[in-house]
Amino acid sequence: MYCRADLSRIVTFVVALFLTACSAGAFAREFRAADTQNEEYPTVQALLYMGSLVAERSGGRHQIKVFHSRQLGEEKETLEQTRAGAIDLNRTNVALIGTMVPAMNVLAMPFLFRSIEHLQKVLDGPIGAEILGSFEPYGFVGLAFYDSGARSIYNSVHPVASMADLKGLRIRVQQSEQMSAMIRALGAEPVELPYGQVLTGLATRLIDGAENNWPSFVTTDHYKHAGFYTLTEHTMSPEVLVMSQKAWSGLSAEDQKVFREAAQRSSRFMREKWRDLEERSRKQAETAGVRIITDIDRKPFEAAMAGIYVKALQDPALAQLIERIRKVE
Ligand code: GTR
DSSP: OHHHHHHHHHHHHHHHHHHHHHHHTOOOOEEEEHHHHHHHHHHHHHHHHHHHHHHHHHSSSSEEEEEEETTTHHHHHHHHHHTTTSSEEEEHHHHHHHSSHHHHHHHHTTOOOHHOOOOOHHSSSSSHHHHTTGGGTTEEEEEEEEEOOOEEEEESSSSSOOGGGGGTOEEEOOOOOOOOHHHHHHTSEEEEOOOGGGGHHHHHHSSSSSEEEEEHHHHTGGGOOOOOEEEEEEEOOOOEEEHHHHHHHHHHEEEHHHHHHHHHHHHHHHHHHHHHHHHHHHHHHHHHHOOOOOEOOOOOHHHHTHHHHHHHHTTTHHHHHHHHHHHOO
């Protein structure tokens, strides 16, 4: 027979064992990842690839289950849930998370990057690493950036060749005040809608157009309802993969390294797929008869959006970040 003292020693021992195992991250876990894009989209493929790396390197202890196509909800809601720790990983566009993490809005600023090469140089270098390292006060951990090309404006009404043609058009934007401000500055009427409602919005004429990169324009079928795509390339807002602070702090230092490295590798894996899809999407739109307006003067667009900078530059940290990004050759 055990006496009370024995029993309490056994309980203490079991609890200590449990806590040690927890802190070593020894328990197998399934991590839930959210992505708004469909299964074939390069960001989703990258998450699946990352999942295979994590499973392999953790000796099968950790798995990533990828919920694509908005299965866990629209981007804004899944981000809130990630911050609260109900979703573990989230691949989002910087414009969305910019409403919570101010430095992310900088990456979505209009005409900030001179080219995709400039953007990649910034994100692959020390500035990118620094930005990824700055998420923790906001409840996230930044793991990697993914490519997203440049965003341009498309519509179903008429070819847009200058700002005057945008006047009064109802253009859908992501749920972000900064994106709304950009479209408003161009003389159009911004309509903030979740990604999943854009196709119906275009089909029912609730909106006249939207703005996005080639793959998003085509893989969502938006191109079937908006036959005019103007190469405004007004922002190159990339994608970012974040983990909830809660899930991250439950990992051992060794497992944190596994996740970080797997995320970084998935970003390189994604880049190849991205280039190919960008090219194919543009061709698919062209073949379907979408009229691409390439001959536009971007200067007036840039000048009209200057107010976005005036606002951002009031914050010394953001001002310094903008200046450093511009200086990257
Ligand atoms: C895409 C991006 C999505 C989402 C979408 C949108 O380019 O990959 O995460 O932000 O744009 O416009 O809502």
